Amino acid sequence: MKNLLNTNLLRSILLIAVIISAVFQSNGQETKPSASGYAPVNGIKVYYEVYGEGKPIILLHGAFYTIEMNWAQLIPELSKTRRVIAIEMQGHGHTPYSDRALSITTLASDVEKLMDYLNIDSADVAGYSMGGSVAYQFAVQSPKRLRKLVIISSTYKSNGWLPIVNGGFKNFKPEFFDNTPIKTAYDAVAPDKTKWRKFLAQMFAFAQVPFNVGDSKVAKIAAPVLIISGDNDGLDKIELAKTYQLLGGGVAADLAPMPKSHLAIVPSQGHVTLMMQTKTILGYLNDFLK
Structure with a gap:
């Protein structure tokens, strides 16, 4: 009975997430990148888009998302004063599926190699959800390449999430994603749409492996960090308070x-709805980054 309840709950969460994602995507302002392409990094090719001019900020999306689904409303505003570099991580969006093992260490290394490819010495980095975990790892691995760090609804360790979140992917099935905006977005831009189920299986396996960047390493992050969290976004707020103390x-x-x-x-925000609070997030970002 408990497994059935968890499965139904997760289906509901996913349904809410994809509906909101579709609305979020459709409300995004139409802004065309000034440049885009593929960067050869660590044996794969990572897709990127560049908007605007100014000091660089790199955007790292959440699990299963594309650049557009995650950042459509923020990019037009950020690019008015900044050079925005948005990437799609391994298997996501335009970036091809790869059998290379997924880990936040490898994904963080991809970010640094992308910076090398684009001749970016250092940048601000903002990550949402999975992208936030990668951003924490990047801050530890490549401290000299980081100016400021923005973490949105994310954590640097598995037990930074509530138990229900950590246990969620155990009951996820590929068919949950059929006929969803996430699948539609994938089909629209993926180089090889036949890799969809392989991509899902890889992501499910990745989500079930515990990770921990390390308390002592996070405490040594020299760059200023902005943490943005919804009050009910699935993060363990006791652990979040400890993280803030480390910083x-x-x-x-x-x-x-x-x-x-x-x-x-x-206040009054979950994991998915938090990213829809464009004015609020933009206000925090502008105050912190300037």
Whole structure:
């Protein structure tokens, strides 16, 4: 009975997510990249798009998403003053499926190799969900390439999520994704649509492997970090508070200097709906990055 309830709950969550994603995507402003292409990195080719001019910021999407599904509303605003580089990670969107084992360590290395390809010495990096975990790993692996870090509804370790989130993918089945906007978006841009089920199987396996960038390593991140979380986005808020303390936060700022890292908890938001709060997220980003 418990497994049945969890399966039905996960189906409902996925349905809500894909419906919101479709609305989010359709409301995005039409902005064309000034450049796009494939960067050869670590034995695969990673697709990227470039918008605007100015200091670079790299955007890392969430699991199963494309650039458009994740960032359609933010890119037009960010690119008014910044050079925005959005990528699609292994198997996602335009980036071909690969049998290469998935890990946040490898995906973070892909980001650095992409920067080498585009001749970017250092950049701000923003990641949502899975992209946020990759961004944490990037901050640890490539500290000299990072200016500021933005983490949206994400964590650097598996137990940063609530138990129901960690156990969710055990009951996920490929057919849950049939006839969804996520599948439609994949079919629209994937180089080889026949890899869809292989991609899903790879992602399910990836999601079930525990990960931990490391408390001591996160505590050594020198770059300022902005954490944005929904109050009910599936993150364990006790662990989130500990993360903020590792980054220098959680002090009495009236009695001590204000930390360089910031924490924003957005009320009445889940994991998916948080990304729809464009004005709120943009306000936090602009204040933090300027």
